[in-house]
Amino acid sequence: MTFPPTPHHIWPSRWFDRAACASQPRDLFFPQSRTHERRSTPVALDVCGQCPVRDACLSHALATPERFGIWGGTTAAQRGWDKYGRPQRNPYGRIP
Ligand code: SF4
Numbered sequence: 001m002t003f004p005p006t007p008h009h010i011w012p013s014r015w016f017d018r019a020a021c022a023s024q025p026r027d028l029f030f031p032q033s034r035t036h037e038r039r040s041t042p043v044a045l046d047v048c049g050q051c052p053v054r055d056a057c058l059s060h061a062l063a064t065p066e067r068f069g070i071w072g073g074t075t076a077a078q079r080g081w082d083k084y085g086r087p088q089r090n091p092y093g094r095i096p
Contacts, residue, residue, distance in 0.1 A: 015060075020051035030069040041075060048073035 021029060028044045031037035048054055058072025067085035068076050082088050
């Protein structure tokens with residue numbers, strides 16, 4: 001199955017030119033079901049772990065803010081968003 005490119009792929013950004021996820025499928029970083037999310041999240045985080053622009057990506061995700069998907073080696077929950085893209089009431093585990 002082929003997915004359209006992620007916003008990661010089409011945004012004009014110098015840092016994203018070196019992103020480790022540039023050749024990865026979109027649904028790896030934006031899973032469409034909870035079942036898929038459980039399988040894909042560890043794989044996506046492994047890709048982020050090898051990414052040379054991880055810090056820039058995380059800074060972007062926090063500043064924008066990006067409410068969904070994997071960015072900068074973090075899940076949306078770790079960035080403080082619930083599954084609907086709302087702020088978490090209990091941000092336990094949230095990154096500072
Ligand atoms: S940190 Fe992860 S989501 Fe961000 S550009 Fe790198 S591989 Fe992609």
